[in-house]
Amino acid sequence: MIAIERYWENPEQLHVNREAPRAYYIPYGDTASAKRRKRGQSPFYRTLNGNWKFQYRESVQGVEERFWEDGADVSGWDDLLVPSCWQTNGYDQMHYTNVAYPIPVDPPYVPDRNPAGLYVREFQLGAEWDGKEQYAVFEGVNSCFYLWVNGEFVGYSQGSRVPAEFRITPHVRPGLNRMAVMVLKWCDGTYIEDQDLWRYSGIFRDVYLLARDKAHIRDVFNRQSFAEGFSRATLSVEIETTGSVRATAELRDAGGSLIAAAETDISGQGAMSLNVEAPRLWTAETPYLYELTLRSGEETLLFPVGFKTVTTDGGVFRINGQAVKLKGVNRHDSHPTLGQTIPVAHMIEDLQLMKRHNVNTVRTSHYPNDPRFLELCNEYGFYVVDEADLECHGIGMAEDWKEGSFHRLSNDPAWKAAFVERASRMVERDKNQPCVVMWSMGNESGYGHNHIAMAEWTRGRDRSRPVHYEGATVGYKGNEDTSSLDVESRMYASLQEMERYGQDPAQVKPVFLCEYSHAMGNGPGDLQDYWDVIYRYPNLMGGCVWEWCDHGILRTAANGQSYFAYGGDFGDKPNDGNFCIDGLVSPDRKPHTGLLELKKVIAPVRFEAEDAARGRVKVTNLHDFIGLSHFALHWKLERDGELLRQGWYDALEAGPQATQVIELPCAWNEQTDGACDLTLSCRLNADTAWAEAGYEITFEQFRLGDASASSGGAGTVGAAAGNGGAAVRLGAAAVQAEESGGVLKLSGLDFSHTFDLRQGVFTGISKNGVQLLAEALRFQIWRAPTDNDRGIRSAWEQEGFQRAEMKVYDAAWERQTDGTVAITVRFSLGGYIRTPILQGEARWTLDATGAIRLRADIQVKESATHLPRFGLELAMPAGSESVEYLGYGPHESYIDKRRSVRRGKYRTTVDGMFESYVMPQENGSRYGTEWAAVTNALGMGLRLEAPDSFSFQASHYTAHDLTAAAHTHELKPRKETIVNADYRMGGIGSNSCGPELLPQYRFDEKAFTFELTVRPVFAEDE
Known part of the structure; x- marks a missing residue:
């Protein structure tokens, strides 16, 4: 091994020859270029970013050659772009760990087999930097490094994510220069850099040279004080220099107007005061910046100044x-x-x-x-x-x-x-x-x-x-x-x-x-x-x-x-x-x-109904420093997703933390409009640096009237459902039923269904000869565990939720006086080893339109933990890609994750309902669905309705498909469409690291009744 000091295992040796830390700035030649903040336009800046010659060594102990010397031949080394991380360029080992150290825990010692990255870069220096003090700045190197220039040792530093600056004036020369760096993967600093992240190594932030006047401003601290009520601000510019300088300070407002100026001689330590009358204050809502320009010698330094105070007096931030x-x-x-x-x-x-x-x-x-x-x-x-x-x-x-x-x-x-x-x-x-x-x-x-x-x-x-x-x-x-x-x-x-x-x-x-x-x-x-x-x-x-x-x-x-x-x-x-x-x-x-x-949830505006039916809404401005004049309000009135009226309101004026009551000209009339939704959309009324005019900041939705008094906005089929799903079309006859070998064949004017009494479910649903089921229906309680289910997953699996199968105790059918056929099934769901999770009675009723009404009365065993879900799962044939539903959208929602969705009628696709997470898991469910239809391109499919809203999901993956996959590329989409209509889906929470799911979001009912209507439909029926 080369003979260098082992600084990397000494927590009291944090650097060698590194400059004292200072405020961040880049020296420029004039104010105009300083304002542009383009580093490369400074005559005193020289980037060392770019290709370096690089060699990765598995251990620093294997580094025996003096690679930093002028004569060392590195022409055969690899080229590596700086800044970068070794691991993302194919060197060493990609490694993610949260808490656990990747090395034996023996502070301050690290493994002898300590990987090293050797870097060499040549650079030219022109005559314009003659007579200047010259510095090398490394803004981020993980985890420690040694620096040589032209064969001479310059220094050592550790502390990966803050700058390391070295004075290299004695080591550089006009013309060609050579810089060499040895970076070690581990040092004693590794013990205090154990963050939850990928463990990267290398020169991963910018590297550059600075040329400075022999006597220059080294550090600046801009301290602020205020007169009572912020009527005046004083900026005290504390300056540290490397020698005697004449320093000039100018403070300008955002428009470039000169506000205050000062000039003084400083040698070592000094200060200047600049006063500002009635300063404009900086906040996240009003990011007003003054510009402080400091000049000395040939250099111009520019600092943003945001006048503000931060206090915690009285326990309030x-x-x-x-x-x-x-x-x-x-x-x-x-x-x-x-x-x-x-x-x-x-x-x-x-x-x-x-x-x-x-x-x-x-x-x-x-x-x-x-x-x-x-x-x-x-x-x-x-x-x-x-x-x-x-x-x-x-x-x-x-x-x-x-x-x-x-x-x-x-x-x-x-x-x-x-x-x-x-x-x-x-x-x-x-x-x-x-x-x-x-x-x-x-x-x-x-x-x-x-x-x-x-x-x-x-x-x-x-x-x-x-x-x-x-x-x-x-x-x-x-x-x-x-x-x-x-x-x-x-x-x-x-x-x-x-x-x-x-x-x-x-x-x-x-x-x-x-x-x-x-x-x-x-x-x-x-x-x-x-x-x-x-x-x-x-x-x-x-x-x-x-x-x-x-x-x-x-x-x-x-x-x-x-x-x-x-x-x-x-x-x-x-x-x-x-x-x-x-x-x-x-x-x-x-x-x-x-x-x-x-x-x-954190939107800066809140809307509450004063009398929403008459368009009276209370608006609360949750901004701390600005009013609402930069917003406009778009409103619309819809009946079951169909637009009735819309308009704009542009008189939002509530001050910070204040309220106003507005009146919208929505003119809703229950007799003519029926039950409606009033949706308010709060939008930017002008372009900003981060969004264009019209961008929605937040919204709110109010339900007007009694949904049961709706004027039939759900369409013909929806109206039929309101009559118990038993509407009979002209010419319809009683349901025909025939049992053979435990299979009940049910038919009517334009449908033919099959119910397997042994399985206790429908195995076939067809309309006009089009088969609308690819597999037998099934009751489902399992969902692919979310990351936030990790705390409860083992209990679910121990109870056998993921392997639950249906046991049919008995099944019987009968003709009813109204021409319908009713099938009653007593059943349980459970998995091997354990007693049944739940028991229930399902009553299926088929009417002359081909609609199937389900009523399931369920008893969950007392010892079972809260369920992931309960509902009906349908596998529909290939080509069932079109989805329409009335409920909440446009994206997924759950009982505790639904503030960002709004009620409406949505048209999408099966793939459009899918939310892709890096690790596949439960996704895409729609909380509060009132009806949903899944059809092929010609509108042939199934419509799901319920007297109470339900959670709806359509996917090309089953819950078990998602459970089995560790990555998205492992998912193999089924040709069939898997539809889930759930009585209830459990909440999401944040228990992957946070507290347990709140009780009000757990599906812990021990007895419940689920009702659902499954109706075969063609587009012309609608």
């Missing part, structure tokens, strides 16, 4: 004195092909999607993001909880969570400097970013003296922002002293816990749900419940859903299909499977329905 709710998400750096290397365009895509879905807060879980991400947050308007690159979750697991194990590193004095540096490098880099409203001392790392030291250092450096750390939560404290923390923080707290906190007058800090409502797979299903409580209490400041995106890795299967891989798909051990697939959007940023639900 306030921005500029106004109580604010943080409506946030947790966001990892994650790209489906680039890993943790995130292009600026991808950052913009994320932020635009968030704005379009009413998100106002980002927690940078669990490390500082690229500084350009924060600049974008300044401009788009987001509150940022900036989190230190610190997590040692697995330290407790390594010792089976024995008492004190989780706090081992956080209480170890040898690690104090490493902990504090994780905070200081973040704070110094981001202290001037207006969007940062709270500092976070990391994540899931126990709690001890080292955390207290971090928090105290942070508060000593920046008193303008609160300090947060969830690890100090009551329940697993390592130290009872939380005085250095400004908020209480919780993960996945139950609603009961939040209620207790909100009601407790002794609580003097606001509580922040840094993680809640786990969005994994088909979920979350408890958002409205959380926000009902959050809005109720001033000391509940909101929180961040876990999490923003699925961390899937794009791959191509052997069958040519693309899919997203997760833990274990690369042979990685240990791994946490698909636990990285837990976001509101897919890896390629397609919103899941959970994001649509979040958008509705």
Whole structure:
């Protein structure tokens, strides 16, 4: 092995020759180019991004050659694009793990077989940089690295996700230069970078050179103070220099007008004050930015200035004195092909999607993001909880969570400097970013003296922002002293816990749900419940859903299909499977329905009926700082999905946190219109940076009148159903019935059905000779478990829900006096080993139109846990692709996940009902369906109706197909269409990591009755 110091196993040796951390900026030659923020246009910036010569070594111990020397031949090495992650380029091992360390837990030691990446890059320096101080900046390298320039050792750094800057002036020369870097996969810092993510390595963020004046501004801290009532702001510009400079400061407003200016000589430390009368304040709703220009020598530095205050006095989180709710998400750096290397365009895509879905807060879980991400947050308007690159979750697991194990590193004095540096490098880099409203001392790392030291250092450096750390939560404290923390923080707290906190007058800090409502797979299903409580209490400041995106890795299967891989798909051990697939959007940023639900629940406008029948609606503005003048309201009146009238209302004017009552000219008349739906759509009335005029922010829907008094808007068949499904067409005769060998053949004018008395169900349904069933009907209680079912799945499987079969005790039929035929079946559903899950009596009644009415009276055994579902499953023939239904749409909905859908008549396809989750699971159900029809292209099919609404689903996969598949490419669509009409479908919740499904959403009825009509239809019948 080459003779280099083993800095990577010494927690007290965090760097060698690295510059002290400073505020983020790029020096430019003039103000105009600084305003454009195009780094490459600065004469003092030189990118080192691009192709580097690269060699991957399985162990640093195998690196024996002095590859950094000028004469070292690397021409035969690979080319690797920088920035990038090794693993996404085919080197080393793709590896996902959440808590468990991927190495033996023996801090500060790491395996001797420590993979290394060797990088070499040549670059030219022109004469224009002669006489300048020259620096190399690495914005992100995982996990530690050694740097050489022209054969000379420059320095060492660890701390993966904050910049490392080195002065290289003594080592460079005019003309050709050579830079060499050795990156190690693991170091002692790995123990405090145990975040829930793919374990990437390499130079994954930008690398560049800076040329600086010999005496230049090194660091800037823009501190703010205000006169009472924000009548005046004072910007104190604290400056650190490398020598004696003449510094000029100019503060301009967003329109470019000069507001204040100052000039002074500074040598080492100095400050200038700039006063602003009646400043415009920065918030996420009003992201107004001033521009501070600092000039010294040939350099121009530009800083955004957003005047604001952040306080927690009285246990309430306030921005500029106004109580604010943080409506946030947790966001990892994650790209489906680039890993943790995130292009600026991808950052913009994320932020635009968030704005379009009413998100106002980002927690940078669990490390500082690229500084350009924060600049974008300044401009788009987001509150940022900036989190230190610190997590040692697995330290407790390594010792089976024995008492004190989780706090081992956080209480170890040898690690104090490493902990504090994780905070200081973040704070110094981001202290001037207006969007940062709270500092976070990391994540899931126990709690001890080292955390207290971090928090105290942070508060000593920046008193303008609160300090947060969830690890100090009551329940697993390592130290009872939380005085250095400004908020209480919780993960996945139950609603009961939040209620207790909100009601407790002794609580003097606001509580922040840094993680809640786990969005994994088909979920979350408890958002409205959380926000009902959050809005109720001033000391509940909101929180961040876990999490923003699925961390899937794009791959191509052997069958040519693309899919997203997760833990274990690369042979990685240990791994946490698909636990990285837990976001509101897919890896390629397609919103899941959970994001649509979040958008509705946290919408900035609320509508309530004052007298909706007369168009009187109460509008509440939930914005904290702006009115509603940027919105227009579109209204429409529909009867069972058919449009009657519509119009616009553009006089929304309620101020922040205020209400107004509006009157819409909807002119509804129950006698002529019948039962109707009044839908209000709140839309942007002008283009923004993130959406065009007309984009819908939120909606509300009101039911007018009694549905039972409807004027027949459901159509002819719907009206017949209202007569018990027994309407007889002209010329229809009694049902013909003939039993042979246990099979009952039933026929009429244009239908022929078959009922197998031994199976207890219909095995054939046809109309005009067209067979509308591909298989026998069946009762179904199983659903493909969602990720949020993982807590209850074992109980379901132990009870045999997934293997339940029907046992027929007896079946009998009879002709009735009205010409119908009734079949009564006593049955049970159960699986081997266990006693029957449920028993019931099904009464099937067939009328002369061919309609089949089912009444099932069910008794569930007392010991059974709550059911996934109960309903009727029908397999329809190939070609049954068209779907129409009256109910809630246009996307999937469940009893606890339905705020984002609205009542209407929807036309779609079987594939259009499918929601694709990276790991297949229950999806696509429509809660509150009143009737549904599934037909072929000619309109031939089955119509389902019920006296009470039901959950409806049509798919090319059975529940067992979805259960068996681990990835989307493993699904093989059936030609048949599988239709489910459920009396009830259990709720979704967020129990993949959060609390158990709330009782009101569990399907735990022990006795119930399900009624459904199955009617063969042709298009002309409608």
